[in-house]
Every structure is written in structure tokens, then in C-alpha cells.
Amino acid sequence: MSMPEPHLYLSTGPHIRRGRTTADIMWLVNLSLAPALLWAVLVFGWPVLGITLSAIAGCALAEHLACKVRGTDSTVYDGSVVCTGLLLAYTLPPGIPLWMPFVGGALGVFFAKTVFGGLGYNIFNVALVGRAIMMATFPVEMTTTWLTPGFGQIGGVDALSGATPLVSLTGGPEAVEAAIVGLPEGMSEGLAFLLGLRPGSVGEVSVLMIVAGAGFLLWQKIIKLTIPLSVLGGALLMSPWSPDPVLYMLSGGLWLGAFFMATDYVTSPSTLKGQIVFGVGIGLLTGMIRNWGGYPEGICYAILLMNTMTPALEEWFRPPRTAPKGTPS
Amino acid sequence: MSTATTRTSPPIGTLLMRGLFDENPVFRLALSLCPAVAVTTTVKNGVMLGVAVFVVQVLSSVSASLLRPVIIPKIRVPLFVIIIAIWVSVMDMVLAAFYPDIYAEVGLYVKLIVAFAIIISRMELFAMKHPPMPAFWDGFGMGLGFLVAMILTGALRELLGSGSVFGIQIVDFNPLLLVILPAGGFFTIGLIMALFNWVDVKRGIAVKDDYKGCHG
Numbered sequence: 001m002s003m004p005e006p007h008l009y010l011s012t013g014p015h016i017r018r019g020r021t022t023a024d025i026m027w028l029v030n031l032s033l034a035p036a037l038l039w040a041v042l043v044f045g046w047p048v049l050g051i052t053l054s055a056i057a058g059c060a061l062a063e064h065l066a067c068k069v070r071g072t073d074s075t076v077y078d079g080s081v082v083c084t085g086l087l088l089a090y091t092l093p094p095g096i097p098l099w100m101p102f103v104g105g106a107l108g109v110f111f112a113k114t115v116f117g118g119l120g121y122n123i124f125n126v127a128l129v130g131r132a133i134m135m136a137t138f139p140v141e142m143t144t145t146w147l148t149p150g151f152g153q154i155g156g157v158d159a160l161s162g163a164t165p166l167v168s169l170t171g172g173p174e175a176v177e178a179a180i181v182g183l184p185e186g187m188s189e190g191l192a193f194l195l196g197l198r199p200g201s202v203g204e205v206s207v208l209m210i211v212a213g214a215g216f217l218l219w220q221k222i223i224k225l226t227i228p229l230s231v232l233g234g235a236l237l238m239s240p241w242s243p244d245p246v247l248y249m250l251s252g253g254l255w256l257g258a259f260f261m262a263t264d265y266v267t268s269p270s271t272l273k274g275q276i277v278f279g280v281g282i283g284l285l286t287g288m289i290r291n292w293g294g295y296p297e298g299i300c301y302a303i304l305l306m307n308t309m310t311p312a313l314e315e316w317f318r319p320p321r322t323a324p325k326g327t328p329s
Numbered sequence: 330m331s332t333a334t335t336r337t338s339p340p341i342g343t344l345l346m347r348g349l350f351d352e353n354p355v356f357r358l359a360l361s362l363c364p365a366v367a368v369t370t371t372v373k374n375g376v377m378l379g380v381a382v383f384v385v386q387v388l389s390s391v392s393a394s395l396l397r398p399v400i401i402p403k404i405r406v407p408l409f410v411i412i413i414a415i416w417v418s419v420m421d422m423v424l425a426a427f428y429p430d431i432y433a434e435v436g437l438y439v440k441l442i443v444a445f446a447i448i449i450s451r452m453e454l455f456a457m458k459h460p461p462m463p464a465f466w467d468g469f470g471m472g473l474g475f476l477v478a479m480i481l482t483g484a485l486r487e488l489l490g491s492g493s494v495f496g497i498q499i500v501d502f503n504p505l506l507l508v509i510l511p512a513g514g515f516f517t518i519g520l521i522m523a524l525f526n527w528v529d530v531k532r533g534i535a536v537k538d539d540y541k542g543c544h545g
Binding site: 103107111133136137138139 | 512513
């Protein structure tokens with residue numbers, strides 16, 4: 001029995017399209033992450049590139065296998081999984097053994113993304129779940145394999161025996177002083193931190209490079225300033241309780257998280273009020289975890305915690321659906 | 330439920346399969362997950378709790394079935410709890426006397442068996458309506474299902490988390506520490522649940538909506 005030729009074609013929205021696909025956006029995001037990576041290679045040497053490739057490979061493999069199992073076309077090339085890998089690598093210490101980002105990326109994508117149904121269905125930021133899994137799985141390597149920054153001497157950076165400035169923030173000003181190594185002579189702390197000449201995770205050392213990438217995204221209208229500013233504002237509110245507010249604001253993944261992770265389309269609210277509450281919540285939680293929590297860095301868990309609030313925020317700040325006055329009901 | 334009529338009981342094979350697979354307490358009904366996750370960091374601990382639950386389940390089911398004529402339906406739940414508590418006390422003392430080293434680790438959860446939903450639900454749903462022999466096999470199947478779940482989860486977690494099985498070291502490092510943590514326990518149980526659903530799909534049975542989890 002042959003079906004009659006349909007006279008009316010029906011399809012679900014959206015019907016009006018802009019000439020930019022998800023893949024375009026994701027590759028632009030990846031491009032905007034490039035400056036931070038280049039900077040990391042300059043500061044920490046080639047291993048950084050290996051960590052990044054390893055994380056991307058792990059994420060891509062998990063995504064590809066999931067698509068195979070589901071019987072759909074591989075979604076590796078839409079760039080979102082590369083973005084996940086990049087962001088995951090950026091949150092890792094630069095001296096971590098190369099196989100660990102691979103495992104973390106694969107597990108993160110599997111548990112946080114493909115299990116939920118792939119891109120668009122994940123509740124949590126995939127890269128941060130990967131990091132949280134790595135933090136639980138390799139606690140020693142994730143907190144001790146820091147490198148001393150060595151600008152220009154590629155391949156010849158020393159392992160750092162001790163805490164990063166962020167780790168020592170809870171230990172008071174003297175501990176911070178002791179932990180700041182590898183800063184250029186005669187440069188103020190604030191400037192060194194702004195530029196990124198300090199020990200830290202791969203992609204977050206340079207606030208300047210992150211802001212440069214974020215500026216590109218803002219110019220391309222891919223992200224809005226609402227969430228990042230709320231996050232930074234929330235963190236600023238908590239800075240009086242920090243032993244060194246300047247380092248507190250300039251260090252760790254705060255800026256990376258604010259601009260690149262909290263703004264993830266899938267896991268953040270879509271209304272203005274919701275975004276402000278979401279961002280401020282992240283900032284406050286970050287401050288609380290850093291100042292009084294058991295972990296030195298709080299942004300990862302702060303974003304994951306607020307991710308769980310996103311559905312509720314969408315519900316609470318739902319725009320009114322009433323018809324404008326004067327329209328016949 | 331004042332009519333405690335004896336119905337025709339299903340065959341033993343069905344009762345066993347129901348406990349082991351179709352209505353597995355942990356992987357299908359998702360009952361007693363908290364102790365299941367807390368205890369299964371090693372196979373040994375898992376087996377201990379599994380055996381305790383198995384014995385208590387069988388004895389409680391048979392007791393409830395035997396006492397059907399005298400149990401007043403209005404107060405049956407407190408009576409169930411008393412029956413379970415009696416058998417749990419027996420198990421508790423036996424384990425404490427014969428396996429003091431493992432008991433030191435899982436003793437707390439052995440006492441908690443009194444509050445295990447699976448045991449009381451089998452008494453309410455099955456033992457109260459059937460004669461002792463089917464009640465025995467129903468308890469046997471359900472208890473066995475729990476024991477198998479404990480062994481499966483415990484083996485997976487111990488192998489992945491500490492690289493050993495039954496305390497025998499297989500690899501000399503901790504491959505995935507996460508699996509030992511409570512979160513990893515839930516991940517493991519979730520993965521085995523997925524496996525159960527997958528087996529159902531392969532057998533050509535439509536997966537029940539309840540087992541699908543979130544509807545994405």
C-alpha cells in the first residue's frame with residue numbers, strides 16, 4: 001500500500017533560522033579558548049599540549065562510542081566535545097600524568113553527557129563533571145603536580161614542591177607569600193597574576209588571555225555579560241573574608257569559570273533574573289568553598305551545584321505568558 | 330486487607346527468577362540502596378550483609394506465613410517489624426560471634442536490616458497471602474536476589490576501586506578511586522541497572538517506564 005503524496009508539509013519549530021549552527025558556535029568558542037592555551041604552552045611548556053590533546057581524545061572517544069551504540073551519526077565534529085575537552089584540560093594542574101585527562105574526559109562525557117542523551121540534555125557542565133571525577137579518582141595527582149612558571153624556557157620548567165597561591169590562601173598571608181614562586185623580579189603580585197606568570201592550572205593562569213577570549217565571544221554575541229558579571233560580583237561579595245582579596249579575585253579558575261563554564265547554554269538559565277541569581281549563587285558558593293571549605297578551589301563545585309538549580313530557576317523566573325492587554329481572549 | 334485468602338501460588342522457578350532478575354530488590358525495585366552502597370566497597374562486606382538479609386528474609390517470610398491465622402490485620406505492620414527484629418537479633422548475634430572482624434565494619438547495617446523495605450514488602454505482598462512453602466521460596470528468591478546484587482556490586486567496586494577481589498590483590502594500584510566513594514557506588518548500581526534493562530531489550534521485553542529513569 002503506497003502512501004498518498006502529502007499536500008501539507010508539517011514540521012516542528014524553529015522555522016526561522018539564523019545562518020549560524022551549533023557547530024559554528026562551538027568552534028568559535030574553541031577558537032576563543034586558543035589564547036589561553038598558547039599562553040599555557042609558553043609558561044608551562046609542551047606537556048600542556050599533551051594534556052589538552054589527551055583530554056580532547058578521551059572526550060571524543062566517549063562521544064563517538066556513545067553515538068555508535070545509539071546508532072546515530074557521530075557528533076564529534078560539532079565541536080562541543082572538543083570544547084569540553086579543552087575546558088577540562090584547562091582546569092588540570094600542568095604536571096599531571098598524560099593518561100589521566102584521557103580517563104577523566106571519557107568518564108566525564110559518559111556520565112554527564114551521553115547517559116543523559118547527548119548535547120542539550122546534560123544537567124551538569126560536562127567538563128566540570130570530568131574534573132570532579134578526576135578530583136575524586138586521582139586526589140594526589142590533582143593537587144600536587146603543579147609546575148613553576150618559566151616564561152620562554154620551553155621544556156625546562158621545574159616541578160613545584162608545595163602549594164599554589166590559591167591552596168595557601170586559607171593558611172594566611174605568610175603561607176601565600178611562601179607559595180608565590182616563579183614571579184618575575186620586580187613585578188607586583190597583582191600584575192603577575194593578571195598576566196598569568198604564576199603557578200596554577202593549565203588554562204586559568206592568565207586572566208588577561210581569558211578575558212581576551214571572552215571579549216571575542218562577546219563581540220560575536222555568543223555569550224552575554226550577565227552571568228560572568230554576576231559570578232564575579234558574587235565572588236567579590238565574599239572577598240572581605242579572604243586573607244588576600246586581590247589574589248583571591250585574580251587566581252584560580254574564577255575567570256575561566258565565569259566566562260566559559262557558567263555561560264554554557266545547556267546548563268544555565270535563560271531568563272535575565274534567573275541568570276543573575278545563578279551567577280551570584282556561583283560567586284557566593286565559590287567564596288564560601290575557598291574561604292571555609294575543604295577544597296582550595298571552589299568554582300568547579302559552585303558551578304555544578306548551581307547547575308542543579310537551573311531547572312528551578314527557569315521555573316521561578318518564567319516570563320509571564322499572559323496576552324498583552326487589549327487582545328481578545 | 331482483611332481477606333487473607335490463600336491464592337494459587339506461582340511455581341518455584343517463577344518465584345526464584347522474580348527475586349533474582351525480574352524484581353531484583355536492588356537493581357529493579359531500587360530498595361535498600363543506602364546500605365547497599367555503603368557496604369559494597371569490598372565483596373566480603375557485601376556478602377556478609379547479603380547473607381544476613383537472605384537469612385532474615387527467608388525466616389521472616391516463613392514466620393509471617395505461619396502466623397497468618399493469628400496476625401490481626403489492623404496491626405500487621407508492627408507485628409511484621411517485631412518478627413523481623415527477632416530474626417535480625419538472631420543474625421546479629423550469630424555474625425558478631427563467628428565473624429567479629431567483618432562484623433566490626435558492617436555491624437551497623439546488619440542492625441538496620443529491621444528497616445529494610447524489601448523484607449517488609451515481601452511479607453505484606455506475598456507471605457501474608459500464601460502458605461509457608463511458597464512464602465519460603467519467595468523469600469529465598471528475593472534474599473538471593475539481594476545477595477547476588479551485593480556480590481555483583483561489591484566485586485565490580487572492589488575490582489575497579491582497589492584492584493582486588495575478595496581481598497586478593499590483582500593489580501597493584503588503585504585504578505579508579507571514585508568507585509569506592511559513595512557516588513561511585515551509585516554509578517555502579519546505575520550501570521548494572523542499565524545492563525538489566527539492556528538484557529530485557531535483548532529478550533524482547535519492553536522496558537517498563539518505571540525502570541527508564543528520567544524521560545529524556
